[in-house]
Amino acid sequence: MILTITLNPAYDLIYWVKEIEQKGETQLSRAFRTHSSAGGKGINVSIYLASVGMENIAMGLIGGHTGRAIKRSLREEGIVTNFTWISEETRSNVAILKKGQEGNPIEVNSTGPEISERVLDQFMDQYETMLHRASFVVLSGSLPPGVPKNYYRELADRAKEMGIRTVVNTGGDYVRPAAEAGPFLIKPDIRERKAVMGEELTNSQSIVDAGRKMLDFGTEYVLLSHGLTGDILVSKDNIWELEANREELTIRNRVGAGDSLIGGIIYQIEEGKSVPEAVRFGLAAGMASLEVYEKICRDASLVQAQLDQISLNELGDSLK
Numbered sequence: 001m002i003l004t005i006t007l008n009p010a011y012d013l014i015y016w017v018k019e020i021e022q023k024g025e026t027q028l029s030r031a032f033r034t035h036s037s038a039g040g041k042g043i044n045v046s047i048y049l050a051s052v053g054m055e056n057i058a059m060g061l062i063g064g065h066t067g068r069a070i071k072r073s074l075r076e077e078g079i080v081t082n083f084t085w086i087s088e089e090t091r092s093n094v095a096i097l098k099k100g101q102e103g104n105p106i107e108v109n110s111t112g113p114e115i116s117e118r119v120l121d122q123f124m125d126q127y128e129t130m131l132h133r134a135s136f137v138v139l140s141g142s143l144p145p146g147v148p149k150n151y152y153r154e155l156a157d158r159a160k161e162m163g164i165r166t167v168v169n170t171g172g173d174y175v176r177p178a179a180e181a182g183p184f185l186i187k188p189d190i191r192e193r194k195a196v197m198g199e200e201l202t203n204s205q206s207i208v209d210a211g212r213k214m215l216d217f218g219t220e221y222v223l224l225s226h227g228l229t230g231d232i233l234v235s236k237d238n239i240w241e242l243e244a245n246r247e248e249l250t251i252r253n254r255v256g257a258g259d260s261l262i263g264g265i266i267y268q269i270e271e272g273k274s275v276p277e278a279v280r281f282g283l284a285a286g287m288a289s290l291e292v293y294e295k296i297c298r299d300a301s302l303v304q305a306q307l308d309q310i311s312l313n314e315l316g317d318s319l320k
Contacts, residue, residue, distance in 0.1 A: 182218025
């Protein structure tokens with residue numbers, strides 16, 4: 001069983017617009033397409049896993065009308081939920097995608113409600129109980145106010161003590177504490193700043209150097225993006241470079257594509273594939289999600305079409 005943890009979930013609202021006009025004192029636009037769904041990075045992973053028939057349990061912190069809508073949406077997807085309830089309203093996030101610029105959305109993300117120590121203690125009790133059923137734990141997204149920056153490290157440590165593999169996908173100040181737990185795989189989120197562990201990610205060598213810093217803590221694999229259509233996978237003994245064909249790509253929605261990548265990796269590892277091949281499939285799942293209006297691509301043929309165009313090159317233990 002796979003556990004996905006989303007401590008700062010959201011209800012996602014996505015709007016596609018042709019243009020944003022200045023109407024007097026107001027910038028006005030009318031959406032020609034909209035999409036709304038339960039969101040947050042771990043929740044998106046749960047939705048992907050459910051779409052390929054993998055049982056999983058979504059955990060996290062939810063509250064209010066928005067929280068109930070998220071829970072109902074996931075139940076309709078066939079996802080088992082074990083959320084910890086809070087008294088505050090769960091946040092909503094907005095993405096605006098301008099026609100012709102869908103690869104560069106305008107995103108407005110709420111910070112999220114303040115979380116009390118009592119709620120965190122309750123969540124930890126639920127989490128430790130669910131670990132007895134888990135083969136993988138996914139820790140994804142930002143942490144809401146009130147949650148210590150090293151909380152992912154604590155969650156990863158608990159899983160590691162029980163021999164459970166952990167995948168972490170987070171960014172900013174949360175990356176280093178999570179890496180210090182030595183998870184199975186970590187994919188830093190570098191959408192806001194192209195830097196990890198003090199390394200500015202300017203080229204392939206700097207990406208590998210940042211990855212090696214995280215390996216020093218006992219992390220087994222580090223996956224870092226070097227563009228919209230490529231990734232570098234680093235382990236203690238090897239480096240792999242993955243590259244997709246961007247020329248054949250029509251971007252319709254970038255929201256959730258990275259979470260499809262994580263879901264695809266876990267799906268393939270659970271199916272017995274090697275980590276590099278699983279990452280190759282995950283990149284294909286992420287690329288296919290870029291091509292659909294919904295956050296998660298459910299069309300296996302689109303994923304296969306992308307997979308056929310992704311190269312996986314083994315570089316040994318150093319860049320050539």
